[in-house]
Amino acid sequence: MTRAIVIGQSHSAAIAEALAAEGDLDLITVHRLGSKNRPFERGTLSAEDAIKLVQSLSSEDAVFLAMLGTFSNYLGMLRSGPDFDFLVDQADRADARAVDRIPHRAMAMAFDSNRGQAPTIEKIIGASKAPVFLLSSPPPKESNDYILHRLLRQSDQMKYGKSVQDFGIERPESRLKLWRIETLLSAKWARSLGISFVQAPVKCFNSNGFLARKYYYDDATHANASYGALVVQQIREIVQDMKKQAAAHG
Amino acid sequence: MAEHPYKSAPEYNSWRRSVAGPAAGEVDPVVNFNVRINHETRVATAGSCFAQHIARYLKNSGYNYFVAETGHPILPESVRQANNYGLFSARYGNIYTARQLLQLFQRAYGQFQPLEDCWQEAEDVFLDPFRPTAQPGGFVSELEMRLDREQHLACVRRMFENLDVFVFTLGLTECWVSRSDGAVFPICPGVEGGQFAKHRHVFCNETVDDVVSEMSSFLLHLARVNPRAQIILTVSPVPLAATARRDQHVLAATTYSKSVLRVAAEMLVARFPHVSYFPSYEIITGSFSRGAYYADDLRNVLENGVAHVMGLFMKHAAGEAPEPAREVKAEAKSQPVAPAANDYQELAARLVEVECDEAGLDPEDSLATGKP
Numbered sequence: 001m002t003r004a005i006v007i008g009q010s011h012s013a014a015i016a017e018a019l020a021a022e023g024d025l026d027l028i029t030v031h032r033l034g035s036k037n038r039p040f041e042r043g044t045l046s047a048e049d050a051i052k053l054v055q056s057l058s059s060e061d062a063v064f065l066a067m068l069g070t071f072s073n074y075l076g077m078l079r080s081g082p083d084f085d086f087l088v089d090q091a092d093r094a095d096a097r098a099v100d101r102i103p104h105r106a107m108a109m110a111f112d113s114n115r116g117q118a119p120t121i122e123k124i125i126g127a128s129k130a131p132v133f134l135l136s137s138p139p140p141k142e143s144n145d146y147i148l149h150r151l152l153r154q155s156d157q158m159k160y161g162k163s164v165q166d167f168g169i170e171r172p173e174s175r176l177k178l179w180r181i182e183t184l185l186s187a188k189w190a191r192s193l194g195i196s197f198v199q200a201p202v203k204c205f206n207s208n209g210f211l212a213r214k215y216y217y218d219d220a221t222h223a224n225a226s227y228g229a230l231v232v233q234q235i236r237e238i239v240q241d242m243k244k245q246a247a248a249h250g
Numbered sequence: 251m252a253e254h255p256y257k258s259a260p261e262y263n264s265w266r267r268s269v270a271g272p273a274a275g276e277v278d279p280v281v282n283f284n285v286r287i288n289h290e291t292r293v294a295t296a297g298s299c300f301a302q303h304i305a306r307y308l309k310n311s312g313y314n315y316f317v318a319e320t321g322h323p324i325l326p327e328s329v330r331q332a333n334n335y336g337l338f339s340a341r342y343g344n345i346y347t348a349r350q351l352l353q354l355f356q357r358a359y360g361q362f363q364p365l366e367d368c369w370q371e372a373e374d375v376f377l378d379p380f381r382p383t384a385q386p387g388g389f390v391s392e393l394e395m396r397l398d399r400e401q402h403l404a405c406v407r408r409m410f411e412n413l414d415v416f417v418f419t420l421g422l423t424e425c426w427v428s429r430s431d432g433a434v435f436p437i438c439p440g441v442e443g444g445q446f447a448k449h450r451h452v453f454c455n456e457t458v459d460d461v462v463s464e465m466s467s468f469l470l471h472l473a474r475v476n477p478r479a480q481i482i483l484t485v486s487p488v489p490l491a492a493t494a495r496r497d498q499h500v501l502a503a504t505t506y507s508k509s510v511l512r513v514a515a516e517m518l519v520a521r522f523p524h525v526s527y528f529p530s531y532e533i534i535t536g537s538f539s540r541g542a543y544y545a546d547d548l549r550n551v552l553e554n555g556v557a558h559v560m561g562l563f564m565k566h567a568a569g570e571a572p573e574p575a576r577e578v579k580a581e582a583k584s585q586p587v588a589p590a591a592n593d594y595q596e597l598a599a600r601l602v603e604v605e606c607d608e609a610g611l612d613p614e615d616s617l618a619t620g621k622p
Contacts, residue, residue, distance in 0.1 A: 070602060073598065073602045074595055074599045074602055075324055075595065075598070076324075077598040077602060078595075078598045080322070080323045080324040080595065081322055081323040081324065084322045084324060087393070087394050089390065090374055090390050090391045094393065094394075094397055100322045100401070101394075101397045101398055102321075102322050102325065103333065103385050103390075103394060103398055104389070104390040104394060105333075105385060105386060105388070105389070105390065106321070106329060106330075106385070107325070109329050109333065109386075110324075110325050110329045113326075113328070113329065114326070164597070167597065220602075
């Protein structure tokens with residue numbers, strides 16, 4: 001029987017929550033990695049444990065990693081300077097309102113040199129007989145008011161005497177472009193490692209390309225269990241395809 | 251004994267007393283250098299690769315090295331450096347010739363629009379022919395290249411209009427020019443991009459008259475947009491990597507090139523009261539160092555040579571005493587600049603990390619579904 005293992009960080013919580021709500025805990029299991037700040041949180045795995053876990057899988061199982069997609073939030077949550085723009089790809093349009101243009105390859109270099117989880121992911125891929133899939137992070141939220149309100153709930157907001165409000169929230173269109181380029185580069189990187197990249201579910205987007213409101217988790221950056229349910233559906237479809245292919249090959 | 255002019259000449263007029271006599275590190279050929287800088291003086295730089303050393307030294311010495319094209323602060327400092335922001339005062343790359351500098355000014359102010367203005371290297375690699383190495387990997391589209399150039403030239407205008415002191419290092423006389431409109435390329439087409447074609451590109455080896463005329467034109471243009479600007483000219487001590495002349499050895503071609511530039515600099519100083527010459531060329535190439543300031547390739551200048559030049563520059567322009575431990579300090583200064591704190595990014599990272607730690611960590615949440 002094919003098993004699907006999800007290993008991830010905070011974005012895996014939405015998947016786990018969706019599975020818990022469905023009561024379907026047999027086919028897909030979620031394992032959360034300890035974070036930088038809470039490496040030994042109860043119920044979380046260390047990177048070493050995650051590697052041992054994937055070593056125990058067969059080639060008929062599947063590993064889904066929800067481990068990238070945070071750097072766009074680091075860069076694009078708060079305003080860093082004048083309004084900026086860059087081209088996500090050749091087909092992208094320039095934003096006429098931007099003050100500063102950033103070359104695509106300079107922006108890409110910022111992401112490529114800050115893929116902190118890359119070593120762990122590479123070790124997991126190396127240890128796994130099962131095919132590995134890299135899951136996209138959810139798209140960003142469109143509403144600056146929503147984000148600001150959620151960030152202001154955190155008590156410790158000052159840095160160098162400046163608060164979240166002093167910096168301000170970045171323009172939504174820049175936030176979206178940062179997520180799009182991070183996704184593009186993650187997919188490219190995944191291909192270079194010989195693994196598949198799973199795009200964010202089509203249904204999760206609003207008409208402007210942001211996360212639709214009904215998929216908001218109650219913070220600035222995460223998606224909720226309804227979004228998790230969409231990802232669970234993607235995982236099920238991939239597993240089904242794997243089974244069909246296995247059957248076709250006898 | 252009869253009196254003669256040499257008898258009362260100052261020490262620096264005597265080769266024996268000022269070049270052969272002192273220890274190599276004590277030789278100081280700077281005379282009548284009247285430019286003064288302080289920590290507020292906005293010093294901009296351009297020129298050949300030796301100018302990069304001057305820029306780096308000024309930046310690391312706490313002077314107001316004026317960078318008009320800094321790169322957006324969303325890019326980490328290391329990424330900005332890797333993408334050549336701050337290498338010079340704007341992201342124009344090496345400017346080897348007087349003609350290139352003049353045309354940069356003319357392009358920035360819309361006085362010249364070269365016909366050959368985009369090189370496509372691959373489906374998604376486009377280069378600006380006038381700074382082909384400025385963007386590592388090139389631009390992803392022609393649109394991006396043109397937008398970036400528009401921004402770059404705006405920064406160049408801002409630099410010219412706001413600088414106090416402009417240090418320009420004359421590098422070469424040899425250059426490659428478009429036959430159609432005289433546009434000069436920093437590097438021969440085909441070397442770092444573009445395609446060389448005899449019917450489109452022609453070799454030019456500038457004369458003293460060429461350099462003086464082009465530099466004079468540039469200086470007059472600059473004075474119109476920035477009447478207070480002071481100019482420091484230097485000549486790069488870095489020899490030609492190769493000559494395009496078939497009739498000369500590269501060593502002879504180098505001597506010609508540097509001689510032309512040195513004479514041109516002298517003539518410009520005589521002609522324009524706001525132009526000064528700083529003898530970095532003499533400090534590096536002078537026989538007193540017995541070639542010790544050159545790396546093994548006999549082209550690149552070693553850090554102790556740069557330190558000698560910049561120590562004297564600081565002494566004469568900023569009134570700083572040369573430091574005895576120049577060499578050691580120079581090594582320290584060659585280290586990459588420490589990444590500047592991106593305060594917004596640190597706060598954002600902390601906020602995101604807190605959210606990531608908290609996401610789904612409520613007691614009733616799904617972590618319990620994990621089955622190790």
